[in-house]
Amino acid sequence: MGNFDQACQYIQEFTGFFAPGIVAIFLLGMFWKRMTAQGAMATAIASAALSLLFRLLWSGLPFIDRVGLVFLLSCGTGAAVSLLASNAVLKNTRQKAVDLKGVDFETTTGYNLGGAVVTAILIVLYWVFW
Numbered sequence: 001m002g003n004f005d006q007a008c009q010y011i012q013e014f015t016g017f018f019a020p021g022i023v024a025i026f027l028l029g030m031f032w033k034r035m036t037a038q039g040a041m042a043t044a045i046a047s048a049a050l051s052l053l054f055r056l057l058w059s060g061l062p063f064i065d066r067v068g069l070v071f072l073l074s075c076g077t078g079a080a081v082s083l084l085a086s087n088a089v090l091k092n093t094r095q096k097a098v099d100l101k102g103v104d105f106e107t108t109t110g111y112n113l114g115g116a117v118v119t120a121i122l123i124v125l126y127w128v129f130w
Contacts, residue, residue, distance in 0.1 A: 016063060017055075020071035021047025028078050039082030046077040 021044045028035040028043070050070045054061055061069075 012063070016067050017048055017051040018044075020051070020067050021074050024071055024074040024078060028075060028082075032079070032082075034082055034086060035078065036082045036085050038085045039078040039080075042081035043074045043078035047071075047074045050074065 024043050024047065025040045029040060047070055050073055051066065054066045054070065058066070
């Protein structure tokens with residue numbers, strides 16, 4: 001595997017190329033009503049391209065810093081492309097935005113309780129072992 005000491009490092013490096021863009025697309029699509037399909041595509045492309053660019057040109061940048069920087073730049077790219085598309089090219093962009101009106105985000109009490117228990121366990125583990 002070349003420069004990687006462990007298989008986990010290889011897998012982490014590979015997923016680090018795409019995870020920032022996927023998270024950016026999800027967050028912008030869910031919480032920003034002006035996000036468009038063009039913006040999502042630009043975000044995905046920017047994530048992979050920027051990750052590769054930073055990996056090749058700024059190899060001393062720590063992995064997690066690179067992922068965070070690519071995430072922020074990918075969000076900016078998606079927002080810029082969505083705004084440019086809505087102002088310059090597509091006058092009906094609001095009709096093309098993601099419609100979440102029919103989606104039910106309600107969770108059950110058991111799910112909420114399970115999430116709270118897992119969160120509490122993680123807090124205790126971090127507190128004990130940090």
